[in-house]
Amino acid sequence: MDLSTGSDLVVALAWRSAAIAAFGAALMLAGALIVRRYMQHEEEARSRVVAVWRPLLTRIALENAELPTLPCLAPRRLPFFMEEWNALHDALRGDASERLNELARRMGLDAAARHMMHSREIRKRILGIRTLGHLRDAAAWKQLQEQLVAANALVSFYAAAALIQIDAQRAMPGIMLQLAERENWPGEAMARLILEAGANVAREPIRALMLSLEPSKVPPLLPWLGKIDSILASEVATVLLHRHASDDEVVAAALLVVQDATLLPELRRQAGSSNADIRKHLALALGRLGGPEETELLMQLMGDPVWWVRYHAAHSLIRLQGLDDARLDAVRSRLTDRFARDMLDHVRAEESVA
Amino acid sequence: MSVRLVLETVQWLFLGYFVLLNGTYLVLNVIALFGLRRYLGGTSAAERVYSHLQMPVSLVVPAYNEAATIVSSVRALLQLRYQHFEVLVVNDGSLDDTLAVLEKEFELQPFPEAYRVQIRTQPVRGIYRSLRHPNLRVIDKENGGGKADAVNAGINAARYPLFYAGDADSVLDPHSLEHVVRPFLEDPHTVACGGTVRIVNGCTVRGGFLERIGLPRNPLALVQVVEYLRAFLGGRLGWSSINALLIVSGAFGVFHRETVVAAGGFRADVIGEDMELTVRLHRLLSARRARYRVTFVPDPVCWTDAPEDLGTLARQRKRWHRGLAESLWNNRGLCFSRHGGAAGWFAFPFFVMFELLSPVVEVGGYIVMALAFAFGLLSGDSFLAFIAAAFALGMLLSTSALLLEELSFRTYPRATHMLLLFGVAVLENFGYRQINAFWRLQALIGWLLGRRIEWGKMRRNVKWQER
Numbered sequence: 150m151d152l153s154t155g156s157d158l159v160v161a162l163a164w165r166s167a168a169i170a171a172f173g174a175a176l177m178l179a180g181a182l183i184v185r186r187y188m189q190h191e192e193e194a195r196s197r198v199v200a201v202w203r204p205l206l207t208r209i210a211l212e213n214a215e216l217p218t219l220p221c222l223a224p225r226r227l228p229f230f231m232e233e234w235n236a237l238h239d240a241l242r243g244d245a246s247e248r249l250n251e252l253a254r255r256m257g258l259d260a261a262a263r264h265m266m267h268s269r270e271i272r273k274r275i276l277g278i279r280t281l282g283h284l285r286d287a288a289a290w291k292q293l294q295e296q297l298v299a300a301n302a303l304v305s306f307y308a309a310a311a312l313i314q315i316d317a318q319r320a321m322p323g324i325m326l327q328l329a330e331r332e333n334w335p336g337e338a339m340a341r342l343i344l345e346a347g348a349n350v351a352r353e354p355i356r357a358l359m360l361s362l363e364p365s366k367v368p369p370l371l372p373w374l375g376k377i378d379s380i381l382a383s384e385v386a387t388v389l390l391h392r393h394a395s396d397d398e399v400v401a402a403a404l405l406v407v408q409d410a411t412l413l414p415e416l417r418r419q420a421g422s423s424n425a426d427i428r429k430h431l432a433l434a435l436g437r438l439g440g441p442e443e444t445e446l447l448m449q450l451m452g453d454p455v456w457w458v459r460y461h462a463a464h465s466l467i468r469l470q471g472l473d474d475a476r477l478d479a480v481r482s483r484l485t486d487r488f489a490r491d492m493l494d495h496v497r498a499e500e501s502v503a
Numbered sequence: 504m505s506v507r508l509v510l511e512t513v514q515w516l517f518l519g520y521f522v523l524l525n526g527t528y529l530v531l532n533v534i535a536l537f538g539l540r541r542y543l544g545g546t547s548a549a550e551r552v553y554s555h556l557q558m559p560v561s562l563v564v565p566a567y568n569e570a571a572t573i574v575s576s577v578r579a580l581l582q583l584r585y586q587h588f589e590v591l592v593v594n595d596g597s598l599d600d601t602l603a604v605l606e607k608e609f610e611l612q613p614f615p616e617a618y619r620v621q622i623r624t625q626p627v628r629g630i631y632r633s634l635r636h637p638n639l640r641v642i643d644k645e646n647g648g649g650k651a652d653a654v655n656a657g658i659n660a661a662r663y664p665l666f667y668a669g670d671a672d673s674v675l676d677p678h679s680l681e682h683v684v685r686p687f688l689e690d691p692h693t694v695a696c697g698g699t700v701r702i703v704n705g706c707t708v709r710g711g712f713l714e715r716i717g718l719p720r721n722p723l724a725l726v727q728v729v730e731y732l733r734a735f736l737g738g739r740l741g742w743s744s745i746n747a748l749l750i751v752s753g754a755f756g757v758f759h760r761e762t763v764v765a766a767g768g769f770r771a772d773v774i775g776e777d778m779e780l781t782v783r784l785h786r787l788l789s790a791r792r793a794r795y796r797v798t799f800v801p802d803p804v805c806w807t808d809a810p811e812d813l814g815t816l817a818r819q820r821k822r823w824h825r826g827l828a829e830s831l832w833n834n835r836g837l838c839f840s841r842h843g844g845a846a847g848w849f850a851f852p853f854f855v856m857f858e859l860l861s862p863v864v865e866v867g868g869y870i871v872m873a874l875a876f877a878f879g880l881l882s883g884d885s886f887l888a889f890i891a892a893a894f895a896l897g898m899l900l901s902t903s904a905l906l907l908e909e910l911s912f913r914t915y916p917r918a919t920h921m922l923l924l925f926g927v928a929v930l931e932n933f934g935y936r937q938i939n940a941f942w943r944l945q946a947l948i949g950w951l952l953g954r955r956i957e958w959g960k961m962r963r964n965v966k967w968q969e970r
Binding site for chain 2: 156159160162163164166167168169170171173174177178180181182184185188271302335456459460488491492494495498
């Protein structure tokens, strides 16, 4: 019985696997070293572009003079230049940004940016979009609207920012729809953008949209709206509170932003809600809108089974106007629930350290 | 004839196993490459968008007999570049002066906290608040239940929606929290996020932060640099891209607090509580058909001390393998479960076949081949062919991780570092991999026989914390 050769096929395959793997490993090592060299080369090229263009761009932006003769810029180095140009633009306003735009148009940045919007590289697409936004390039409106609905959250976010830069009022309905539809948008960052553009430009489209949305889309948007326009948020919340009184999520969101103290009698009825978010947000609302007359209800909420309801109720209680230490001691002595007393002690200690 | 058949079958199995194992990891590396490109492509843009948005994070730091090092660890954490965070040190019934040292250094004062027990733990003896740092609290609890119980006590006291659970002796990147919180901002369904852990041996650390990156001189630590690159940049990033990441490392992980509380917190009766929790989250959330994401950021956010002696390394690897076995066994319901997704249908079976059982195949394969060769049943050529295939495939995998590192972070500054790591990727096949497989086999047998595992003493090699 000759077993010493094993199976020729499997041995041949083993050798072949070993050879392919070893060759692959050598290839990858070579690749790694080439990548390192290439990256170093790119970094050096970037440094050269920055060294030449940063002082020149700053001078052009800040000095009201004729555009000087410009140094040569290889087309493949344009992204480095665009990054510098955008970074400077982010920091400037008014005439200086106009002068940067004039330079950009002379260098054909608008066409290059429109081309970059179709790149498969996210970084390049975003760079193109930012450039068009700074250029306030109305000719790119349709392309930017296409990018607004892109699956990538960052691409769509920057497209929204560019559209706001070009025409905030015209951009707002489309952006609000995205805000309601998308779950992957940084809502707070968008709030900041709208505030920078002037919240009043968005007031009416936002009100119309909020009041026309399905109830399920309202809860994440109301707190967001509270950050950009607390008065509008409160007005919208008041309408929605009446319209969707039986929808727990809408009620909970509305309680967070409502500013109208005349609603207090209505709000107090929510203390019996089975939804902990509603009770928690009610505790916050009572502290924000109410006075000493809310003490009893807040004491009741401090005995809630949910920790956060107790916590916010205690915070609201000690922030009510006219409740000094002596009165708080009196309130404490009337609390029969151990958890409520513990929470009051906790929050008072927290306040004293803060 | 039957001996020939058995031998041929073993040969096919051995070769097939190695090709499949390494092939799958190579596919994961390719997936990871695309994930990296996507991630890095949006990094600077994302940083601009998210720079003003930071979800508050509670940093839970368990401490047991850490009097010599805890002050430096806490100071380093308090210096992290992040707007909203609190540090919760959990003194796990230390027998030394850990609590006294903290009291003195941070002016601790007893705090009448309305502590809520959402996860049952050993009793809490007291809670303290720092007068110097408003965002520092210390929870003093009775010992028992290990790191898991201490972290659970910290989770109970945590105020913020996210919590970080890590080791007190890890060195964190100052921007680590920004990186790891980003997935939670991008996708509100994210429940856990891990980050890349690197080896701190050979680096210079000052004041709790990395000052200079270098490679260790100790050969054991050097091999672990390649191992960590392979595991984090290739494996974890690949699994994360298809939402099948089964481990968020205990050295650095950020979790959504309410989700972890609802899942019952960390289990104190297992060795690998970090992996067990991650697999459990997959099992529970997928069974509920909840939309969720367990993810991973490739940025090097945490640097950890690697064992430099065989004894400590052996104990660590045995613990890890035991933890793997327990995590998979305790959550076996995830495997091929109806709504298990990629985690249940790909990652779980893969981990059973190619991680849990790999020491059986590796050690078994080497023994059978060596015996067959020794008794003249296998030719020298055949023996060499199989050894060469196993080694070369392993080397290919390690080199692909090095390539990923070059394409992404280029953490190690010199080309000579890369060549040295490549040399290590070749040399680790001659002894290191085999001894590792042997330790893991021991751990597997110990687990099957229900033996207790010895923790032993971890020898520290990095001295930055000592006063």
